[in-house]
Amino acid sequence: MTSSDNQTKPRKTLLVSRDGELIKMARGAIGSSGAHQIIIAEKSISEVGAEVRDGQFDALVIDMDATAVGDFEHLQKIKRMTGPSTAVIVISQNFSPAAARILIQLKVTDFLIKPLATSDFVRSINNVLKNSSDEAQVEPQFLSFMGASGGVGNTVLALEAAAILNRFGHRIGRSTCVVDLNFQLGSCAEYLDLEPRFDINEIENAPERLDRQLLDVMLARHKSGLSLIAAPNKPSDMRSFKPALVIRLLDLVSAYFDYVVIDLPRSWFPWTETVLMGSNRVFITADMTVPSIRHARRVIEAIAEKGGKQIQPKVIVNRMDNRKNVAGLNAGDVTAALEGQLAGTIPNNYMLVREAVDRGVQLGDIDPSNNVSAALSAILLSDSEEAAAQSDAKSSLLSFGRKLLGRKAA
Numbered sequence: 534m535t536s537s538d539n540q541t542k543p544r545k546t547l548l549v550s551r552d553g554e555l556i557k558m559a560r561g562a563i564g565s566s567g568a569h570q571i572i573i574a575e576k577s578i579s580e581v582g583a584e585v586r587d588g589q590f591d592a593l594v595i596d597m598d599a600t601a602v603g604d605f606e607h608l609q610k611i612k613r614m615t616g617p618s619t620a621v622i623v624i625s626q627n628f629s630p631a632a633a634r635i636l637i638q639l640k641v642t643d644f645l646i647k648p649l650a651t652s653d654f655v656r657s658i659n660n661v662l663k664n665s666s667d668e669a670q671v672e673p674q675f676l677s678f679m680g681a682s683g684g685v686g687n688t689v690l691a692l693e694a695a696a697i698l699n700r701f702g703h704r705i706g707r708s709t710c711v712v713d714l715n716f717q718l719g720s721c722a723e724y725l726d727l728e729p730r731f732d733i734n735e736i737e738n739a740p741e742r743l744d745r746q747l748l749d750v751m752l753a754r755h756k757s758g759l760s761l762i763a764a765p766n767k768p769s770d771m772r773s774f775k776p777a778l779v780i781r782l783l784d785l786v787s788a789y790f791d792y793v794v795i796d797l798p799r800s801w802f803p804w805t806e807t808v809l810m811g812s813n814r815v816f817i818t819a820d821m822t823v824p825s826i827r828h829a830r831r832v833i834e835a836i837a838e839k840g841g842k843q844i845q846p847k848v849i850v851n852r853m854d855n856r857k858n859v860a861g862l863n864a865g866d867v868t869a870a871l872e873g874q875l876a877g878t879i880p881n882n883y884m885l886v887r888e889a890v891d892r893g894v895q896l897g898d899i900d901p902s903n904n905v906s907a908a909l910s911a912i913l914l915s916d917s918e919e920a921a922a923q924s925d926a927k928s929s930l931l932s933f934g935r936k937l938l939g940r941k942a943a
């Protein structure tokens with residue numbers, strides 16, 4: 534799923550730690566076979582000997598106490614033994630500014646603070662294992678779509694956005710995943726004609742069991758290259774899911790995919806706000822009716838109340854009719870009603886969308902130059918500068934998991 538999968542020679546990382554939680558997380562995230570392998574040395578830094586040199590590891594991950602002078606001395610010894618070609622990542626419970634300075638002087642490649650999100654761990658290792666010729670790994674982009682009212686085409690637009698990003702990303706080696714968070718009544722799988730494989734029952738009470746292997750099993754893959762996480766529909770089963778499950782899922786997904794498109798349910802769950810906060814871009818889908826536009830405005834107000842300025846949702850008006858004298862709203866009314874909050878409009882194309890949905894194919898498969906995809910592409914690319922500015926500000930601090938962990942601690 535990541536570009537490291539394409540490399541032929543396996544990359545070996547040694548983790549030195551006595552922390553059972555960390556070891557479990559690392560095993561789940563990387564595994565001991567395949568293109569990238571993790572080897573565990575269940576010992577403290579003081580017990581590490583020549584094996585760090587003899588094992589010819591590409592990277593060492595050292596779990597140490599960054600408040601202990603003795604640990605720094607051992608770290609220095611390890612650095613001397615392995616030389617500059619082995620990347621060293623340090624993990625510690627806490628870092629003082631003084632400790633950070635020493636680590637920089639020792640030319641440690643990266644340092645991470647516990648508790649650690651899987652995504653941070655995986656990305657840190659992927660970054661240090663990159664050949665210098667490779668482009669730096671990008672932070673994942675999260676795009677969330679939420680319907681202002683029912684049946685406005687939220688799922689159609691989320692899937693089409695994912696198809697656009699997937700085509701674009703394919704050319705530059707980036708991967709795309711759709712996550713259908715309508716756990717009970719999702720339609721993403723149906724629209725893509727895929728079997729939903731995300732089995733919530735299996736992990737509901739133990740979200741930490743969800744690791745890369747399990748995620749692989751629970752992903753559905755579309756022939757276009759798009760991956761999908763969607764649960765089988767259980768219309769009579771109105772349970773609610775713990776935020777920890779959703780957070781764990783998105784953290785994992787963010788470790789392995791570059792673009793993540795989320796189809797959000799319309800009703801507000803305890804995790805909705807967190808998902809919105811973790812998203813680089815939030816779109817509210819409305820259609821060209823007075824109630825739907827009003828709903829969209831209410832959703833935006835609700836989001837502002839909960840998330841303040843951190844989340845800046847934009848409205849997409851779907852099934853737009855640009856004819857003059859249409860009964861009800863016209864284009865001017867829509868623009869006026871959503872002043873400053875309109876991302877753009879999508880034309881009404883009943884034949885095209887209906888055929889795509891019925892046949893379980895993407896819009897581009899029916900007509901590569903269709904007007905729905907064109908309008909949506911323009912929206913996704915038009916405020917891309919703004920989005921880039923926003924996500925720059927975010928990405929310096931946070932991947933999805935980092936942000937969530939930070940919030941939990943706060």
Ligand SMILES: Nc1ncnc2c1ncn2[C@@H]1O[C@H](COP(=O)(O)OP(=O)(O)O)[C@@H](O)[C@H]1O
Nearest residue numbers: 680684685686687688689880881882883886887
């Ligand atoms: N741009 C469009 N033009 C015409 N019909 C559309 C368009 N977008 C969506 N639809 C239709 O609207 C219906 C609802 O779409 P869906 O994405 O399932 O809505 P939601 O997820 O908001 O409930 C679908 O039958 C779809 O064919």
Ligand SMILES: [Mg+2]
Nearest residue numbers: 687688689720
């Ligand atoms: Mg839907």
